[in-house]
Amino acid sequence: MNIRIINIGDELLIGQVINSNAAVMSEMLLKNGFFVDRTVVTGDEAAAIRQEIDGALHEVDAVIVTGGLGPTKDDITKKVICDYFHTTLRLDEPTYDFVARLLGSRGMAMTETNKTQAMVPVGADILPNRLGTAPGLWLEKEGKVLVSLPGVPFEMAGLMREEVIPRLQRRFKPGEHYLCRVVQTIGIGESYLSDLLEPWELSLPPHIRLAYLPDSGIIRLRLTGSGPDPDRLAREMEAQVEQLCALAGDYVFAKEDKKMTEVVASMLQERRQTLSTAESCTGGFMAHQITSMPGCSAYYKGSVISYANDVKQRVLQVSASDLENKGAVSQEVVEQMARNARELLQTDYAVATSGIAGPDGGTADKPVGTVWMAVASARGINSRLCHFGPAGGRARVIYRATTTAMDMLRREIIALSSSTKTE
Amino acid sequence: MNIRIINIGDELLIGQVINSNAAVMSEMLLKNGFFVDRTVVTGDEAAAIRQEIDGALHEVDAVIVTGGLGPTKDDITKKVICDYFHTTLRLDEPTYDFVARLLGSRGMAMTETNKTQAMVPVGADILPNRLGTAPGLWLEKEGKVLVSLPGVPFEMAGLMREEVIPRLQRRFKPGEHYLCRVVQTIGIGESYLSDLLEPWELSLPPHIRLAYLPDSGIIRLRLTGSGPDPDRLAREMEAQVEQLCALAGDYVFAKEDKKMTEVVASMLQERRQTLSTAESCTGGFMAHQITSMPGCSAYYKGSVISYANDVKQRVLQVSASDLENKGAVSQEVVEQMARNARELLQTDYAVATSGIAGPDGGTADKPVGTVWMAVASARGINSRLCHFGPAGGRARVIYRATTTAMDMLRREIIALSSSTKTE
Numbered sequence: 001m002n003i004r005i006i007n008i009g010d011e012l013l014i015g016q017v018i019n020s021n022a023a024v025m026s027e028m029l030l031k032n033g034f035f036v037d038r039t040v041v042t043g044d045e046a047a048a049i050r051q052e053i054d055g056a057l058h059e060v061d062a063v064i065v066t067g068g069l070g071p072t073k074d075d076i077t078k079k080v081i082c083d084y085f086h087t088t089l090r091l092d093e094p095t096y097d098f099v100a101r102l103l104g105s106r107g108m109a110m111t112e113t114n115k116t117q118a119m120v121p122v123g124a125d126i127l128p129n130r131l132g133t134a135p136g137l138w139l140e141k142e143g144k145v146l147v148s149l150p151g152v153p154f155e156m157a158g159l160m161r162e163e164v165i166p167r168l169q170r171r172f173k174p175g176e177h178y179l180c181r182v183v184q185t186i187g188i189g190e191s192y193l194s195d196l197l198e199p200w201e202l203s204l205p206p207h208i209r210l211a212y213l214p215d216s217g218i219i220r221l222r223l224t225g226s227g228p229d230p231d232r233l234a235r236e237m238e239a240q241v242e243q244l245c246a247l248a249g250d251y252v253f254a255k256e257d258k259k260m261t262e263v264v265a266s267m268l269q270e271r272r273q274t275l276s277t278a279e280s281c282t283g284g285f286m287a288h289q290i291t292s293m294p295g296c297s298a299y300y301k302g303s304v305i306s307y308a309n310d311v312k313q314r315v316l317q318v319s320a321s322d323l324e325n326k327g328a329v330s331q332e333v334v335e336q337m338a339r340n341a342r343e344l345l346q347t348d349y350a351v352a353t354s355g356i357a358g359p360d361g362g363t364a365d366k367p368v369g370t371v372w373m374a375v376a377s378a379r380g381i382n383s384r385l386c387h388f389g390p391a392g393g394r395a396r397v398i399y400r401a402t403t404t405a406m407d408m409l410r411r412e413i414i415a416l417s418s419s420t421k422t423e
Numbered sequence: 424m425n426i427r428i429i430n431i432g433d434e435l436l437i438g439q440v441i442n443s444n445a446a447v448m449s450e451m452l453l454k455n456g457f458f459v460d461r462t463v464v465t466g467d468e469a470a471a472i473r474q475e476i477d478g479a480l481h482e483v484d485a486v487i488v489t490g491g492l493g494p495t496k497d498d499i500t501k502k503v504i505c506d507y508f509h510t511t512l513r514l515d516e517p518t519y520d521f522v523a524r525l526l527g528s529r530g531m532a533m534t535e536t537n538k539t540q541a542m543v544p545v546g547a548d549i550l551p552n553r554l555g556t557a558p559g560l561w562l563e564k565e566g567k568v569l570v571s572l573p574g575v576p577f578e579m580a581g582l583m584r585e586e587v588i589p590r591l592q593r594r595f596k597p598g599e600h601y602l603c604r605v606v607q608t609i610g611i612g613e614s615y616l617s618d619l620l621e622p623w624e625l626s627l628p629p630h631i632r633l634a635y636l637p638d639s640g641i642i643r644l645r646l647t648g649s650g651p652d653p654d655r656l657a658r659e660m661e662a663q664v665e666q667l668c669a670l671a672g673d674y675v676f677a678k679e680d681k682k683m684t685e686v687v688a689s690m691l692q693e694r695r696q697t698l699s700t701a702e703s704c705t706g707g708f709m710a711h712q713i714t715s716m717p718g719c720s721a722y723y724k725g726s727v728i729s730y731a732n733d734v735k736q737r738v739l740q741v742s743a744s745d746l747e748n749k750g751a752v753s754q755e756v757v758e759q760m761a762r763n764a765r766e767l768l769q770t771d772y773a774v775a776t777s778g779i780a781g782p783d784g785g786t787a788d789k790p791v792g793t794v795w796m797a798v799a800s801a802r803g804i805n806s807r808l809c810h811f812g813p814a815g816g817r818a819r820v821i822y823r824a825t826t827t828a829m830d831m832l833r834r835e836i837i838a839l840s841s842s843t844k845t846e
Contacts, residue, residue, distance in 0.1 A: 011636050013459055014603065015450030016645065016680065018443050022464065027438030036436055038471065041445065041462040044634065048461065071614045073624065074634040106612075113614040131814045152637070154815035180437065189529075191494045191536040201496065211467065211497040213434050214575070222439065257439065277728075283714025284707035287728045291706025294782055294817055296730070303728035304738070305700075305710045311725040311768055315738070345734055359717055391554045392577035394717055 001172045003029055004056040005039040006049070008067035008077060009151055013043040021066050021156055028157075030178055032165050034062075044068060049080045057144045061172060064164065067151030069134040071113045077148055078137075082121050085139055089119040092126055092135070099133045127163040131155045136163055145171060177230040181237050182257035183221045183244055186407055190214045193221075193248065200243055208240060216392070216400050220257065221248075253410065260406045261289040267413050268299040268349075275409070276345035277303040278316055278337040280328060281355035281371055286402050301345045306337065316340045329354050329366050331374075335383050338376035349412065350376045351405050357397045358390055369397050373405040375412045379419070382412055424595045426452055427479040428462040429472070431490035431500060432574055436466040444489050444579055451580075453601055455588050457485075467491060472503045480567045484595060487587065490574030492557040494536045500571055501560075505544050508562055512542040515549055515558070522556045550586040554578045559586055568594060600653040604660050605680035606644045606667055609830055613637045616644075616671065623666055631663060639815070639823050643680065644671075676833060683829045684712040690836050691722040691772075698832070699768035700726040701739055701760040703751060704778035704794060709825050724768045729760065739763045752777050752789050754797075758804045761797035772835065773799045774828050780820045781813055792820050796828040798835045802842070805835060 005025050011017040022039040029036055037060055042048040049068070056063040068077030082088055096118035100110045117133040120126055127136030127149075134150040136159040147164055149156045185193060190212055194201075201210050207227055213220040223240055227233040245252050254263050268275055277286045287303040290296050306312040309323050312333065317340045322332040334354045342350035355371025362368035368390040374383040388400045428448050434440040445462040452459055460483055465471040472491070479486040491500030505511055519541035523533045540556040543549055550559030550572075557573040559582040570587055572579045608616060613635055617624075624633050630650055636643040646663055650656040668675050677686050691698055700709045710726040713719050729735040732746050735756065740763045745755040757777045765773035778794025785791035791813040797806040811823045 010632075010634055010647065011643075011645065012446070013449060013462065014453050014647070015446035015448070016603075016605075016643070017636065018441060018446045019462075020441050023435070023438035023441045025438070026436060030437050036438075037466075038475075039436065039442075039464040043460075052461075070635060070637075072617045072635045074632065108612060108615070111614055111618055113617050154819065158814075180439075182439075189531065191534055192531070194495045194536050195534055209433075209497065210495075211433055212493060212495045213440065214493075220434075220439070222434065224433065224437070279707075279710075283719075284702075284710025284726060284728070285714075287702075287707025287730075288711045291708075291728075291730060291780075292818065292821070296706075301731035302734040302738075303707060303726070303730075305707070305714075305726035305728065307710075307714065307720055307726075308724040308768075314769075315725075315727070315767060344738065345731075346737075357714075391581075395715065396577065398715070 001034065001062070002037040002060040003034050003062045003064060004060045005036055006052050006056065006063060006065045007039065007041045007151070008044060008049055008065060009041075010043045010074070012041045012067075021151065021153055024153065024157055025064065025066075025160060028160050028165060030180070032169065033177055034168060034172070035176075035178060044074050044076060046076055046080050046083075049077065050084055053080070053084060053146065057141070057146065062145040062147065062168065064147045064149065066149045066156055069148065069150045071116050071133070078119070078121060081124075081137070081139065081146070081148060085121060085123065085141060087122045090122050092118050092120045094128070095120065095126060095135050098128070102133060127159055129155055129159055131158045138167060176226045176228065177233055179225045179230070179233050179237050181223045181241050182254075183223075183241060183248070183252055184254040184257075185219045185221070185248055185251035186217060186253050186260075186403070188219070188251045190219060193219055193251070197244065197247055200247055204240065208236070216396055217403060218260070253407065259289065260403050260410070262293060264406050264410050264413070265290065265293055265296065265299065267410065271413070271417065273348040273413070274299050274301055276301050276341050276347040276350045278341035278350060278352040279303055279305050280307060280312070280337070280353055281357045282353045282398050282401050282405070283307060283357075285398050286351065286353070286405065289402060301347050304341055304344070312337065316344070327366070329356055329370060329372055331372055331383050331385070334372040334374040335381045338374035339381055342376040348377065349409060351409050352376075353401050353405055355397065355401055357394045359394060362390070371397065371401040371404075373401065373408060375405070375408045377412050377416055379412075379416055382408060384408060424457065424485070425460040425483040426457050426485045426487060427483045428459055429475050429479065429486060429488045430462065430464045430574070431467060431472055431488060432464070433466045433497070435464045435490075444574065444576055447576065447580055448487065448489075448583060451583050451588060453603070455592065456600055457591060457595070458601060467497050467499060469499055469503050469506075472500065473507055476503070476507060476569065480564070480569065485568040485570065485591065487570045487572065489572045489579055492571065492573045494539050494556070501542070501544060504547075504560065504562065504569070504571060508544060508546065508564060510545045513545050515541050515543045517551070518543065518549060518558050521551070525556060550582055552578055552582055554581045561590060599649045599651065600656055602648045602653070602656050602660050604646045604664050606646075606664060606671070606675055607677040607680075608642045608644070608671055608674035609640060609676050609683075609826070611642070611674045613642055616642055616674070620667065620670055623670055627663065631659065639819055640826060641683070676830065682712065683826050683833070685716060687829050687833050687836070688713065688716055688719065688722065690833065694836070694840065696771040696836070697722050697724055699724050699764050699770040699773045701764035701773060701775040702726055702728050703730060703735070703760070703776060704780045705776045705821050705824050705828070706730060706780075708821050709774065709776070709828065712825060724770050727764055727767070735760065739767070750789070752779055752793060752795055754795055754806050754808070757795040757797040758806050761799035761806075762804055765799040771800065772832060774832050775799075776824050776828055778820065778824055780817045782817060785813070794820065794824045796824065796831060798828070798831045800835050800839055802835075802839055805831060807831060
């Protein structure tokens, strides 16, 4: 069976907000055996919303709509649904009570505007929203299902998990099973990898497909398989992943869809080792990537973001003469940053970055995108110079420097483990 | 005239990659007077791509497609276009030369696979891509335009700016002019703000629309206007923004679509004052938000991310007995973090956070979402306790703590300026 997603909102259509809901929903649905055939964004306009709902209900078995359920005048989804299903709104007492309690707990009173949140189409099943004031709605017409959810990402995700997926599973039996596996490489270009993998790719059975997702130095290879027997499919996919990894060799850094920082985090956790960072051009992005992961306090102790040179000098004890003579973006400075952060924060490893993120600040010698990176460990210091170039702007330089520095750390952890084992 | 955007890629459809291209493209088009009627995501499947292109060319004047132009086997956009336009592929010499030079500059050789990047449909205008190997394509049929662009975000953005927008402007005269204005509030709920603004909202002329975009404590109010005379429209919109701000009063923190950190950055730059941060639960996200902005070194000196308690103690000189007796998430600790970061990094202001981002680590006393924040300035220390709750997870707690702490800084800068003026 196929599902279509329709995300409603002028803010999405005019590009003020990036539509992350579609990706989150598609992923949840696919994991549970439901395939999304298309996702569509429309504005807050009744005719367009109605046209998309109508078209979709003719082409697929279920349609999930998000957005337009708020209390304000631009929220028109309920009106469109009532028109389309030839029904009217009624006050839902349990929703009313819940909204009143929710507002009460925040010290707020129920207003006429809030009350509209408890108005629902006659004939709709109510999907209770524990995280906000707009409930989800489930309607059926001629064997097809229409679901309406609030657009607030975490409210939508809660309703998908707790209400929509279980109901879809009861209502439709997933037919084909889908399975995705991801293998990630770093350090090789897309066409070279494609040439390397070609003989194997051409031998793939028709129910397993390969896709390339290159992004900022990393290539995610995605294998998508389908079949009636989930166990058999899982075994087949595992065998293909092994063949792929044998061909791609050292370029592979993960056999799953994890960020580089997650890969490194698992390695540190397994070895009960600790990490600190000293960041100049990455400006806290390394720290943020690490501290986005729950449980990071087990291995991450902190960072010194030494954006200004006097902070490099005063807090990280970088030599004033090296800063003066070699410049902040130099091997000498980045190595001192790593070595001294490791001592100051008392960790097994320290990773440091110093570079020119742009768009300004480049010189003929050190153009925008020039980044020095260093890793300090019990073995000593390892440093590397990269030229990421200016294309893609400041965000891309910061991202690539973070990923590359974390890859250096990954290699250092492996090297240190094997040298320790040898001893 | 209307434009439709079609973003192609299984990775988008299955939720592996969030579709940021649609938002970037819509925004660029709207700024130049072109309205996007809908955005659609389809997978790498010829029939679906063809159906969407065909449907769109019947409904709108121009269709822009992204993705599926890479050198690998899952990239089929050019094949679909050739079928649809009854044409074939030819080798484009300038593209071939450019790709060869680009690869050469990276020390790589031209392969058969790379050569396919220079194959283009006969009859298509080539839009040179300075940032990558796949050129854009421009085709026309029965007065309608089809544009095909690579899916790599910065390559797409470069081609939109340098090729597509100028060509659209020559080809179609933008009819109606569109203008968006954004006013942002913090500290008031959506329905209360809606009640406050209702009399004014009901008096808006039909060509100006209001929309509410609530997200994590902040509400973005978007006014969208259209009309034939851009100057008159700008004046009308300005007058409406003033009325809105008069009603919303102190809740307004920006009259444009800027992040809170950008608002604060401008204030610091104007006053030539400096900032440092000391982060525990926000873990570098404050630093990252600030250092994402070009030119931040003018006012931002750095941060101490003291994730571990011994780093709070050793680097930020937080009292060991306060850490022991009051806990890391306490008024005492966060105030010392702010005060000592201001001294250590020698800045005019320092902002500190300490809280429980979750999902683990909460207690009955201090549940997940509990965050202490402090701002240190020449006037002394200001601190505040917030309960953001666990809903929305770790990322939301980190985001709300960052925004709220930056709002505290904003108010402190204003208070300090006015007290200085009075003296």
